[in-house]
Amino acid sequence: MTTYTARPIPPTVLKELLDSDDAGRPAAPLTDPEGGAPLRCCLRRSEPGERIALVSYAPLRRRAAETGTDPGAYDEQGPVFVHAGDCAGPAGGELPFTNAHRVLRRYSAEGHILGGELVETPDAFQQAFAAAFTEPGVCLVQVRAVEYGCFLYEVERG
DSSP states (O other), rough: OOOOOBBOHHHHHHHHHHOOOOOOOOOOEEEEEEEEETTTTTEEEEOTTTTEEEEEHHHHHHHHHHHHHOOOOGGOOOOEEESSSOOOSSSSSSSSSSOEEEEEEOOOTTTTTTEEEEEEEEEEEEEEHHHHHSSTTTEEEEEEETOOOOEEEEEEEE
């Protein structure tokens, strides 16, 4: 059985986003009074009292800059929660945020959407990733929240 690894926002990108996010705004850190925000830098929920920031993030635009591709109209940016400072990254290897319905969006190497799937139960994620990566041309899958469509993390082929 293949294991799929969630890719968090890397530490170098976190620093860039805190300086100026992908919409060109500086981060506005805050103390999370309740906890529970899905942090994309370490792929866990925030704890009450942690310093976090809500920033705008454009994952396909950043991937395109690394790979020399152009996602065209599929380029989008949206809000993500991150730590307001350094982050050690994920502590474990499990797929995070699988306790609710999620949408898995399939993308080509160029960043074009090739399809998607609603995943309704935690035990369905492995099968959904396997199905996505058997489809020709799919090299990247984004996991997104159903309620708002927010980006949670991505998984790459291989």
